[in-house]
Amino acid sequence: MIDIHCHMLPGIDDGPGTMDEAVSMARMAVDDGIDGVICTPHWHPMFWPNGRAEIVHAVAQLQTRLLHEGVSLKVWTGSELSMDASLDAHLDGERLQTLNGGPWLLLELPGYAPPPGIDDHLQSLRRRGYHVVLAHPERYDYVRRDPARLYGWVSMGVAVQITAASLLGRLGPEMAALCRRLLEHRLVHFLASDCHGVRSRRPLLRQAVDVAGDLLGERDARRLVDEHPMSVLRGEPLDLWDYAPISPVRTKRPWFRFLLERG
Ligand SMILES: [Fe+2]
Structure with missing residues (x-):
């Protein structure tokens, strides 16, 4: 399995504070059956100005340390880019780290x-x-209210990553239910950990693949953590499958609502 979203580089965002903690995270990932991780520290022009050069350097340092410690985990460069007005300018200047x-x-x-x-x-x-x-996207209020928005984005060619902990209900039943609906509608293309340290949000990818397998079948569930991440690493486009339209979440309204809505 390959985890495409993980904050494993020490001291550059809200991930691990030290290299020792990063190595412990890597050991946890290996124990979960993960073979490689794309390190995706936050990028935001004000709060997390992590540029390409720093990330390349930090990944090389982490890989060297993992080899030295005998941890068989491959790490690649990446970044979690915040949508900001200056994003395009930073991309044009080749200052940002794309996935691998x-x-x-x-x-x-x-x-x-x-x-x-x-x-x-x-x-x-x-x-x-x-x-x-x-x-x-399961964590965005407006997607929870109206998942059809996500269908529109996938129709435009945007791929979707959900977080293992969300699917497993660690972030609440509402998020887990939405993740299941998104999977059933084939609107999910990656399962990732979004791990930030040894204490918060353990990898849980193996367990999440099992849950996804109950909904999609084992072969399609595995694609979310192997074939699709491999396409990303190779820089190839992805076939976004046979996704289906999804309706807004229906909320129950009381029969006497007309009384509440008057005046
Ligand atoms: Fe993240």
Whole structure:
């Protein structure tokens, strides 16, 4: 298995504070059956200005230490890019780290409201040759309210990553239920850990693949952690499968609602 979203580089974002903790995370990943990890520290122009050079250097240091410690985990470069007005300028300046240096970007949107013009922005990234993976949309309020928004983005060629802990219910039953619906509608292309340390959000990929396997069948579930990540590492496009339209979550409204809505 290959984990495409993991904060394993020490001291550069809200991931592990030390190299020792990063090595412990790597051991946990190996114990979970993970063969390789794309290290995706946050990038934000103000809060996490992690550029390509720092990430390449940090990944090389971590790989050397893992070899030295006998931990058989391969690590690759990446970054979790915050959607920001300056994103395009930073991409043009080749200052940002894409996934393994190829055309794939891991993109995080704000959780509370979609950025204005997001559809146009996603389309323009596609036109410029980038392939976008949307990081954990199950955590965005507006996707929870209206998952059809995600269907629209997948129709535009955007791939979707959900987090193992979300699917397993560690972040609440509502998020788990949405993850299951998204899987059933074939709107998920990657399962990843989004691990931040040894205490928070353990890898859990093996368990999450089992749950996804109950919904999709084992072969398609495995694609989320092996074939699809391999396509990313090779810089190849992905066939986004036979995804299906999804309806908004229906909320029960009381029969006497007309009384509440008057005045
Ligand atoms: Fe993350």
